[in-house]
Amino acid sequence: MVSRFWYGLAGLAVLLAVMEAVPRLGLVDPRFLPPASRILGELGALLATPELWAALGETMRGWGIGLAVAFTAAVAIGFVIGIVPGLRAATHSTIEFLRPIPSVALIPLATLLFGASLGSTLLLVIYASFWQVLIQVLYGVADLDTVAADTARAYRLGWWTRIRHLVWPTALPYVMTGLRLGATVAFILAITAELVIGSPGLGLEIQLAQSSGAVTTVYALVVLTGLIGIAVNLGVRLLERRVLAWHPSVRGEVPA
Amino acid sequence: MTEPQQAPRRPGAPLGVRLARALGLPVLLVLAWWAVSATARNFYAPTPDTVARAFAETWFGHRIADDVLPSLGRLLAGYALAAVLGIGLGVPVGLAPRLRAAAEPVLEFFRAIPPPVLVPLIMLLAGIDTAMKILVIVSGCLWPILLNTVEGVRALDEVLTDTCRMYGIGRLRHLIIRGASPQIMTGLRQALSVGIILMVISEMFASSSGLGFTIVLFQRGFQIPEMWSGILLLGLIGFTLSVLFRWVERRVLFWHWSHRA
Numbered sequence: 283m284v285s286r287f288w289y290g291l292a293g294l295a296v297l298l299a300v301m302e303a304v305p306r307l308g309l310v311d312p313r314f315l316p317p318a319s320r321i322l323g324e325l326g327a328l329l330a331t332p333e334l335w336a337a338l339g340e341t342m343r344g345w346g347i348g349l350a351v352a353f354t355a356a357v358a359i360g361f362v363i364g365i366v367p368g369l370r371a372a373t374h375s376t377i378e379f380l381r382p383i384p385s386v387a388l389i390p391l392a393t394l395l396f397g398a399s400l401g402s403t404l405l406l407v408i409y410a411s412f413w414q415v416l417i418q419v420l421y422g423v424a425d426l427d428t429v430a431a432d433t434a435r436a437y438r439l440g441w442w443t444r445i446r447h448l449v450w451p452t453a454l455p456y457v458m459t460g461l462r463l464g465a466t467v468a469f470i471l472a473i474t475a476e477l478v479i480g481s482p483g484l485g486l487e488i489q490l491a492q493s494s495g496a497v498t499t500v501y502a503l504v505v506l507t508g509l510i511g512i513a514v515n516l517g518v519r520l521l522e523r524r525v526l527a528w529h530p531s532v533r534g535e536v537p538a
Numbered sequence: 539m540t541e542p543q544q545a546p547r548r549p550g551a552p553l554g555v556r557l558a559r560a561l562g563l564p565v566l567l568v569l570a571w572w573a574v575s576a577t578a579r580n581f582y583a584p585t586p587d588t589v590a591r592a593f594a595e596t597w598f599g600h601r602i603a604d605d606v607l608p609s610l611g612r613l614l615a616g617y618a619l620a621a622v623l624g625i626g627l628g629v630p631v632g633l634a635p636r637l638r639a640a641a642e643p644v645l646e647f648f649r650a651i652p653p654p655v656l657v658p659l660i661m662l663l664a665g666i667d668t669a670m671k672i673l674v675i676v677s678g679c680l681w682p683i684l685l686n687t688v689e690g691v692r693a694l695d696e697v698l699t700d701t702c703r704m705y706g707i708g709r710l711r712h713l714i715i716r717g718a719s720p721q722i723m724t725g726l727r728q729a730l731s732v733g734i735i736l737m738v739i740s741e742m743f744a745s746s747s748g749l750g751f752t753i754v755l756f757q758r759g760f761q762i763p764e765m766w767s768g769i770l771l772l773g774l775i776g777f778t779l780s781v782l783f784r785w786v787e788r789r790v791l792f793w794h795w796s797h798r799a
Contacts, residue, residue, distance in 0.1 A: 289639035297644050314662050375560040376567065379773075382780035384731065386738045386750075387772035390757035390765050394582060470652040474735070477654055478742055485655070492658035500662070504655050511650030 316498045325502035334487070338510075341472055341483035344400055345514075348407025349468040353461060356412050360419025365449065370420070381417065385410035385471055389478055398480035406471045411464035418463070422456025423449055455529055458522040465518045466511070473507055484510075584763045589770065592763035597771055601752065609749040610775070612668060613737040616675025620729060624680050625722060628687025629714055638688060645685050653678030653732050654739050661743065671740040671748075678736045679729035683722070690721025720794050723787050730783055734776055749775075 301318035304310050316324075328334045363369045385406050392402035426449060434444050476485025484507060491499035551559075568586055575583045584592075597606065631638050656677050664670040694717045702713045715722075741750030753768035 286639045289636055290643040293640035293642070293644045294647075296640070310663075371559045372563055376563045379564070379777055382731070382776040383773035384734045384738060384776045386735050386742075387753075387769045387776070389738075389742065390753050391769060393757055394762075394765075470654065470735075473652040474654040474739065477658070478739060488655055488658055492662070497662060500658055504651060504659060507655055508647050508651035511652060512647060515650060 313497060316501060320498055321501045321505060324498045325505055328499065328502055328506075337482065337484050337487045340400075340481075341476065341485070344403035344407060344475070344481070344483060345468050345472045348404045348472065349411055349465055351404070352408045352412040352468070353415050353464060355408075356415035356460070356464075357419055357457060360416050361423060361445070361449070361453075364420055364423025364453075365445070370424075377413075377416070381413045386474065386478075389475075392475065393479050398482075400481060402479045403472050403475040403481045403483070406475045407468045410471045411468040414463040414467055415457070415460035418456040418460030419453060422453030425456065426452050455526055458525060462515070462518045462522060465514050469511060469514050582762060584766060588763045589766045593767035593770060596764050596767050605747050605749055605752050606771070608747065609737055609741065612671050613675060613733055616672045616736075617679055617729065617733045619672070620676045620679035620733075621683055621726060623676070624683030624725065624729075625687050625715075628684045628722075629691055629710070629718075631684075632688040632691025632718070633714070638692065642688075645681060645688070649681035649685055653736055657736070657740055657743050666743075666745070671737075671745075674740045675733050675736045678732045682728040682732065683725040686721045686725025686728075687718060690718030693721070694718065720791055723791060727783060727787070730779060731776075734779065738772065
């Protein structure tokens with residue numbers, strides 16, 4: 283485990299060394315690919331400015347609100363579709379058609395309806411992450427153990443008890459997977475909306491830096507988005523582990 | 539090798555009921571859209587027949603050859619290149635534990651970068667021509683394929699590995715690629731949706747042709763039915779590609795438990 287960590291660190295060091303050497307040796311014009319040290323220095327300088335934190339706040343606000351709305355709606359709708367008999371068959375074709383529609387197709391619509399504002403970001407984020415969660419919830423509800431379901435019916439448990447103690451624990455691992463996928467997609471779409479439509483946030487900062495020729499700033503911001511992407515992923519995984527601490531798939535990972 | 543056997547068809551509901559289930563809700567939704575848009579007379583929400591007419595007029599002419607096919611061609615080229623690179627690099631990295639330990643954090647970082655931010659970067663490096671757009675698609679599609687290939691190769695069954703070594707069976711094709719293929723297909727599926735997004739975005743940024751460019755052009759000119767027809771076309775492309783992918787996946791993974799009925 284420890285050696286894995288060091289190997290990983292060595293890999294990152296090699297990446298930084300290559301990124302430093304390539305422009306310094308003149309293999310690529312340093313105007314287009316600044317050395318790694320300059321990029322990281324620029325990132326440090328940016329992190330000291332309040333503007334960057336404001337932009338970061340805007341991005342995370344769009345991400346958070348959008349994900350929360352999409353997640354709540356998808357879980358509620360997914361449970362209704364999964365539990366009410368006949369509804370799944372009736373909605374299957376519609377869901378399978380709407381799901382693969384790329385959310386970037388909605389960019390012109392968002393621009394018309396909301397312009398360069400939080401609304402555009404939310405429209406794209408919600409559309410994209412909703413399907414990720416919904417599909418997982420549907421899988422989860424369908425995964426119900428038939429013996430457990432029959433037992434619950436034999437004991438005449440009420441519908442709420444059945445949802446609370448039977449369907450919900452069954453679906454929870456899937457719901458968390460959906461949340462993880464949705465969180466990643468929501469972050470991508472939040473940045474995309476800012477970059478393309480111009481809603482305030484990190485994406486807009488990247489676009490502004492690019493059009494004013496501040497190449498180092500573009501690289502620094504791209505590195506920052508990557509770091510946030512990793513943080514989002516780690517955060518949701520941590521949450522998943524806590525929420526599913528009782529589940530065999532998580533319990534098994536912890537060495538006794 | 540024998541042909542994959544057709545899975546026995548499950549005895550289901552009669553055809554009429556199945557059709558009603560599949561078409562009922564979509565028909566209702568279109569009717570509802572029709573009713574709302576016809577009564578509300580909202581400028582932004584044209585009636586379905588207006589959109590359908592705009593669709594036929596807009597896309598069944600020179601635009602297929604000028605905008606749609608080049609876009610799809612770039613998507614295909616970038617996707618194929620990313621698949622070759624991703625699998626080609628993923629197999630050696632997956633087989634060498636130390637290399638994998640060193641490469642994984644770097645790869646995870648590249649995957650965590652939201653692919654659309656690569657568009658302005660690659661525009662800096664490669665200009666705004668066709669090569670740039672293909673490069674953008676490659677740079678976004680590569681990471682999910684690469685990481686999934688590495689993971690699939692790593693998790694190969696040890697007994698199978700030893701058996702293959704014993705019998706001297708060609709390892710690369712029959713063991714490694716085949717054994718990792720479920721995971722590789724997962725990566726390819728993720729990469730496909732990333733690729734479609736990047737195809738559209740790279741054309742919205744700096745372009746004079748292509749699907750993304752045309753749709754934004756309609757939106758800026760307030761050609762609302764045409765814009766809706768473009769959204770519809772992108773939806774149809776996304777849907778068709780995902781159906782095609784599932785067909786390919788079923789052929790490739792016919793042996794795998796998840797596809798055995």
